[in-house]
Amino acid sequence: MTQQPTILLVEDNPMDVDLALRAFRKRRLTNPIEVARDGEEALAWMARWEAGEPQPTVILLDLKLPRVDGLEVLRQLKAHPKFRRIPVVVLTTSAENEDVSRAYELGVNSYIVKPVNFDKFMEVASQIELYWTVINERSD
Numbered sequence: 302m303t304q305q306p307t308i309l310l311v312e313d314n315p316m317d318v319d320l321a322l323r324a325f326r327k328r329r330l331t332n333p334i335e336v337a338r339d340g341e342e343a344l345a346w347m348a349r350w351e352a353g354e355p356q357p358t359v360i361l362l363d364l365k366l367p368r369v370d371g372l373e374v375l376r377q378l379k380a381h382p383k384f385r386r387i388p389v390v391v392l393t394t395s396a397e398n399e400d401v402s403r404a405y406e407l408g409v410n411s412y413i414v415k416p417v418n419f420d421k422f423m424e425v426a427s428q429i430e431l432y433w434t435v436i437n438e439r440s441d
């Protein structure tokens with residue numbers, strides 16, 4: 302049996318990490334979830350993928366990150382010939398038009414403003430799981 306592809310969650314806020322992990326657990330998501338807690342950690346994954354670790358099925362990316370911001374992480378991912386096709390979903394508190402526009406200019410696949418309560422976050426988790434791990438056809 303092949304292992305489920307991972308989801309990479311790039312999030313610095315421990316409460317948001319916990320919220321996301323709880324929501325996915327409650328949804329009984331079977332995909333393993335890796336967590337990068339800042340932009341530098343997220344970019345370090347590229348070297349791991351180069352070394353042969355499996356690429357994630359989707360990256361959930363916060364924009365407001367320490368060390369390297371989410372837009373720079375997105376820019377570097379989408380500029381890399383091997384990783385530009387990994388779907389990236391921005392999951393952030395920023396609804397600023399400038400952030401949304403810049404993210405799409407850099408090649409984001411989807412932009413979601415984080416809901417503030419758990420029930421709304423469960424809906425988002427459900428949609429992410431359904432679309433990115435079940436419905437969407439991947440190209441390896």
